[in-house]
Amino acid sequence: xxxxxxxxxxxxxxxxxxxxxxxxxxxxxxxxxxxxxxxxxxxxxxxxxxxxxxxxxxxxxxxxxxxxxxxxxxxxxxxxxxxxxxxxxxxxxxxxxxxxxxxxxxxxxxxxxxxxxxxxxxxxxxxxxxxxxxxxxxxxxxxxxxxxxxxxxxxxxxxxxxxxxxxxxxxxxxxxxxxxxxxxxxxxxxxxxxxxxxxxxxxxxxxxxxxxxxxxxxxxxxxxxxxxxxxxxxxxxxxxxxxxxxxxxxxxxxxxxxxxxxxxxxxxxxxxxxxxxx
Amino acid sequence: xxxxxxxxxxxxxxxxxxxxxxxxxxxxxxxxxxxxxxxxxxxxxxxxxxxxxxxxxxxxxxxxxxxxxxxxxxxxxxxxxxxxxxxxxxxxxxxxxxxxxxxxxxxxxxxxxxxxxxxxxxxxxxxxxxxxxxxxxxxxxxxxxxxxxxxxxxxxxxxxxxxxxxxxxxxxxxxxxxxxxxxxxxxxxxxxxxxxxxxxxxxxxxxxxxxxxxxxxxxxxxxxxxxxxxxxxxxxxxxxxxxxxxxxxxxxxxxxxxxxxxxxxxxxxxxxxxxxxxxxxxxxxxxxxxxxxxxxxxxxxxxxxxxxxxxxxxxxxxxxxxxxxxxxxxxxxxxxxxxxxxxxxxxxxxxxxxxxxxxxxxxxxxxxxxxxxxxxxxxxxxxxxxxxxxxxxxxxxxxxxxxxxxxxxxxxxxxxxxxxxxxxx
Numbered sequence: 001x002x003x004x005x006x007x008x009x010x011x012x013x014x015x016x017x018x019x020x021x022x023x024x025x026x027x028x029x030x031x032x033x034x035x036x037x038x039x040x041x042x043x044x045x046x047x048x049x050x051x052x053x054x055x056x057x058x059x060x061x062x063x064x065x066x067x068x069x070x071x072x073x074x075x076x077x078x079x080x081x082x083x084x085x086x087x088x089x090x091x092x093x094x095x096x097x098x099x100x101x102x103x104x105x106x107x108x109x110x111x112x113x114x115x116x117x118x119x120x121x122x123x124x125x126x127x128x129x130x131x132x133x134x135x136x137x138x139x140x141x142x143x144x145x146x147x148x149x150x151x152x153x154x155x156x157x158x159x160x161x162x163x164x165x166x167x168x169x170x171x172x173x174x175x176x177x178x179x180x181x182x183x184x185x186x187x188x189x190x191x192x193x194x195x196x197x198x199x200x201x202x203x204x205x206x207x208x209x210x211x212x213x214x215x216x217x218x219x220x221x222x223x224x225x226x227x228x229x230x231x232x233x234x235x236x237x238x239x240x241x242x243x244x245x246x247x248x249x250x251x252x253x254x255x256x257x258x259x260x261x262x263x264x265x266x267x268x269x270x271x272x273x274x275x276x277x278x
Numbered sequence: 279x280x281x282x283x284x285x286x287x288x289x290x291x292x293x294x295x296x297x298x299x300x301x302x303x304x305x306x307x308x309x310x311x312x313x314x315x316x317x318x319x320x321x322x323x324x325x326x327x328x329x330x331x332x333x334x335x336x337x338x339x340x341x342x343x344x345x346x347x348x349x350x351x352x353x354x355x356x357x358x359x360x361x362x363x364x365x366x367x368x369x370x371x372x373x374x375x376x377x378x379x380x381x382x383x384x385x386x387x388x389x390x391x392x393x394x395x396x397x398x399x400x401x402x403x404x405x406x407x408x409x410x411x412x413x414x415x416x417x418x419x420x421x422x423x424x425x426x427x428x429x430x431x432x433x434x435x436x437x438x439x440x441x442x443x444x445x446x447x448x449x450x451x452x453x454x455x456x457x458x459x460x461x462x463x464x465x466x467x468x469x470x471x472x473x474x475x476x477x478x479x480x481x482x483x484x485x486x487x488x489x490x491x492x493x494x495x496x497x498x499x500x501x502x503x504x505x506x507x508x509x510x511x512x513x514x515x516x517x518x519x520x521x522x523x524x525x526x527x528x529x530x531x532x533x534x535x536x537x538x539x540x541x542x543x544x545x546x547x548x549x550x551x552x553x554x555x556x557x558x559x560x561x562x563x564x565x566x567x568x569x570x571x572x573x574x575x576x577x578x579x580x581x582x583x584x585x586x587x588x589x590x591x592x593x594x595x596x597x598x599x600x601x602x603x604x605x606x607x608x609x610x611x612x613x614x615x616x617x618x619x620x621x622x623x624x625x626x627x628x629x630x631x632x633x634x635x636x637x638x639x640x641x642x643x644x645x646x647x648x649x650x651x652x653x654x655x656x657x658x659x660x661x662x663x664x665x666x667x668x669x670x671x672x673x674x675x676x677x678x679x680x681x682x683x684x685x686x687x688x689x690x691x692x693x694x695x696x697x698x699x700x701x702x703x
Contacts, residue, residue, distance in 0.1 A: 082592060084516065111595035121586035123605060133604070134594040184590070191594055 028096075030055045030195055030225040031076060031113075036090035038071050038080060045071045047249040048090065053195065055225040058217060060236035060257065062229075064272065069229050072246070073197050076227065077113040078106050094195070111138055114188035114224075118200040120180035122187070123171035127164050130172040130183055131155060134191035150190055158186035159216050178209025185216065189201030189224070196220070198228040202235065212240045233273060237261050245269045316393060336678055338385065343676020346477050347435040349397065350458040353388040353409070354423035356415055360384075362417055372414035373407060382406040385428070388432060393458065396449050402429035429477045434459075436668050467676060471642050476669025479662075481680050483644040487557055487637070487652030488684070494561020495568055495625050500618055502565075503572025503703045507614070510573070511580040512602055531570035538567045540632030547635060554636040555651035563631050568621040575617020579610035607615055612696040619692035623685055629656040654682045 029052035038046040046068040053059055053076075053160045062071040071080065078099060080086040092099050099109050109126075111134070122130050129149045134140075134151055140248040142148040151168070155161040160182045164175070172183050181201055198217070202210040215238045217226060230236050236243050237257060253260060253269045279300040294300060372607075385406040386504045390398040405428040412426070413419050436442030437450040438459055455460035469478020492616040506527075514520045542563030553559050583606050632638070638657050645652035653661070659681065 022490075077593065079589065079593060082589070107595045107597050109595075110593055115589075115593035117586060117589060117593070119586055121590040122585075123587060123590065124609065133596075136603075137594075137600055139598055187590075187594060 001002075003109040007194075009171045024076060026224045028173070029053055030095065033075075034091045034093075036072065036092055038068070038075055039085075039087040039089070040071075041085045043250055046075070049246075049251050051251065051254060053225050053227055055194070057241035057242065058221050058224060058226045058228060058239055059188050059242045060230055060240030061226050061244050061246055062231075062236045062272075063105075063252075065231075067246040069244075069248040070199050073199055073227060073229050074115075076195065076197055077110050077115055079110075079115065081106065094132060099196070099202075107216055112193055113195040113197060114191065114193035115197045116184050116188055116201045118198065119178055119204050120184050122175070122180050122183050124171060124173050125266060126169045127155075127172050127175070127183060128168040134187060136169050138191055140191060154186040154190040154201060155183075157189055157220070158182045158217065159212065159219075160186055176209070177204050179211055181209070181213060182216065183214075185220075189220070195225040195227070198226065200229050200231060203231055210235070233261070245272065247272070305580075309618060335560070335674055336682065338675075339672065340675030340679040342461075343672040343674070344464055345461045346464040347430050347438050348427040348460065349389070349393070349401065349405075349430050349434075349464045350425050350451065350460075351385070351389045351392055352423060352425045353385065353429055355384075355409075355413070355419060356421045358384045360413075360420055362413075362443045369411060369414045373410035376410045376413060377406070381410055383407060389428070393453065397453060400431045400434040400446070400449070402475060402477050404433055404473075404475070405429055413643065417659070429578055430459070432476055432667055432669050436478055441668055443571075467673075469679070469681045471644055472640055472653070472661075473642060476665070476667050476673055479653070479670075479673055481658065481677050482675070483641045484655045484658035485680065485684070486655050487560075487641065488654040488656075490511055490557035490648055490652060491560040491564060491623060491632075491654055492626060493636075494648060495564040496618075496622060498562060498565035499568040499572055499621065503569045503618070503621075504576055504614060506569070507573045507576030507580060508607070509601060511577050512598070512606070524563075527570050528574050531574055533567075534630075535567055535628050536630040536634065539631030541566065542635045553649055555639045555641075555648045555653070557637075557645060557652045558648040559635050560632050560637050560652075560654065561648075563635055564625040564628060567628065567631065568618075571615070571621035572618050572626070575620070576610065576614045578608060579613025579617070582613065583609045595651065610697070612700045615695045615699070616692055618687055623688055624686060626688070627656050627681070629654075629660050632657050633660075655684070 031053040033052075034050045036046060036049045036050070037044060037048050037114075046067075049072055050051075051059075061073060063069050071086075074080045075088050075092060076099075078088075080088060088100060091101070092110070094104070094112065096106055123132075123133065128151055131154050132141075132147050135147060135150050141150050152161060152165075155164065160179060162181060164170075164183075172180065175183060181204075185201075186197075201217075202213045205213065214235065217228065220226060221241075228236075228239060240257045242255070243257040243260040245252045245260065245268075247268055253264060253266045260269065261273060264273060290571055338390045358381075360379050360381065363372060366372060366375070386398050386401060389401055408428055411428050430438075433442055433446055434450055437446035439455065440447070441502055450459060461622060467480050467486075469482050470478065471483035473479045508519065510524065514523075542559060546559045546562050550556075550559065587605050587609065588601055591605050595603065632654050637653050638661060639653060640661075655677065659674055659677045662670045662677060665674075
């Protein structure tokens with residue numbers, strides 16, 4: 001399942017990309033980060049990172065704790081805005097539009113770039129309300145019937161429909177951890193985003209629930225551009241096609257997942273993957 | 279591997295957790311825990327004992343306040359040729375008409391005839407009103423002979439209890455042995471208003487004054503307090519000004535209540551000079567006192583909302599105000615309500631500021647609106663406790679029971695609301 005190269009690389013009219021490895025297929029990326037630095041006060045958590053995110057494959061960020069991968073992920077939907085001391089420099093584009101400098105509204109941005117968190121965080125409302133919340137605040141569904149359809153479609157895509165269809169009015173927090181996380185994914189895809197950011201989505205789950213989430217990520221690939229931050233290298237190897245290895249706020253190596261895990265170019269990547277530190 | 283202590287090779291190695299010293303320390307640890315639990319338990323027992331003593335004392339003293347001494351007098355109203363006013367069904371109007379037709383004299387005469395001159399002289403001045411109200415509720419009484427329970431004077435009531443002037447005690451004993459003078463439950467205590475005679479006072483005007491005042495307090499303090507808490511927690515930039523405001527609000531919560539009374543007197547009564555004693559002014563003054571409590575508890579409740587819920591809502595594109603009203607406020611509501619009820623309970627028991635703004639007047643008719651002169655329960659208790667008459671001692675205790683009852687109801691409501699809105703996350 002790794003190294004699934006069945007998709008065709010779109011037209012290679014990309015700009016020069018000295019910082020990026022050559023093997024990356026050069027289509028128009030969904031999101032593009034250039035020289036992005038994130039500061040917490042005076043501390044530089046992410047140091048001039050550049051990367052392209054494509055819809056065609058899942059991108060994984062791996063690296064030791066505190067390497068800035070989650071912080072970098074949160075720059076993609078401006079969740080760092082909620083932290084008073086955080087400051088982002090550089091440029092992140094969504095479909096060629098700078099999400100920080102242009103007039104793009106942050107509410108609209110987050111509707112287009114959804115996020116799933118490390119700890120499942122369903123709202124303390126019913127399962128139905130959890131999924132319906134996004135479409136409702138954005139006015140995406142006209143009338144109850146359409147909303148019902150959106151909820152069902154989202155829950156089906158998240159692989160949760162069969163388990164909860166008879167108890168949509170139960171509170172979302174009463175589900176098991178893995179179900180809660182799939183509910184959060186259903187909640188994120190209910191507004192039909194273009195990108196889904198996942199911040200260690202399975203780190204709080206048991207192996208079976210983790211396997212379900214990974215399966216789900218594989219099914220969602222191609223429909224949404226997916227970026228996943230993970231501690232588990234096995235997980236990165238299983239679900240992603242591109243992997244970026246972060247260390248001390250920088251991308252040490254970025255390439256095809258199979259290449260990163262089998263023939264890493266950098267010594268530090270090799271050390272991390274073989275478990276020498278991390 | 280050799281023994282770690284080579285000088286004592288014969289000594290067998292014992293694990294440190296299996297020595298006598300360890301066992302001693304373990305015992306000590308358990309003893310410390312026992313002592314701590316005992317101390318905690320005695321604190322609880324002491325508090326409960328004090329509470330039980332207070333409630334018991336209040337009940338024993340106050341139960342008499344819900345009773346009054348009555349004289350049973352048979353009166354045949356069919357002889358009196360009283361007429362009901364035509365086309366009037368207002369109780370007050372009927373009673374006034376009966377008074378004009380001489381009901382008072384009829385009652386006195388009937389008492390004189392049945393029980394003698396001395397007994398008639400000791401009828402409460404409002405005794406006829408009891409009959410008037412009965413007749414207004416049941417006009418059929420006009421044509422029959424019935425026995426009425428009429429209130430007596432303070433003096434006879436005292437004499438019946440074996441106190442007060444010695445002159446009346448023989449009369450009281452004589453009437454009591456005939457079974458016509460006794461204590462009777464007095465439901466009217468909850469429905470009547472303040473009076474000069476302890477046998478005819480009631481708590482209703484004070485209770486209604488308190489309720490009106492609380493309504494004003496709640497209507498002002500709750501929205502202002504919650505909005506202030508929300509703004510400070512959610513929107514205010516973290517800077518020196520916010521710190522100053524925060525410290526000021528905390529200080530405001532600690533200001534003695536009489537200061538708020540002075541403020542109400544100096545500011546509110548200066549703006550509305552003709553609203554002295556009005557629940558509106560009282561409520562505004564108490565709202566000043568309650569608001570900081572709501573702000574502080576509200577901020578704590580808002581702080582306690584897990585950030586993950588906020589993040590979840592923000593991440594699907596909820597705007598800040600949607601996060602606040604859809605997620606933060608519902609989750610913080612139980613805490614805010616608890617704080618509000620605590621603040622309201624404190625305001626309900628507050629006397630000093632109300633004295634300052636004139637809510638200590640003698641109020642014989644219940645206030646009809648927010649701008650009528652009124653008094654409040656704690657003030658009424660304070661005023662009655664000042665009276666020398668023996669009857670007022672019991673009435674004071676009874677009023678305290680009513681006040682505690684209202685407080686208990688409010689706390690029960692707080693617990694109910696908290697459980698109703700509490701959600702797991």
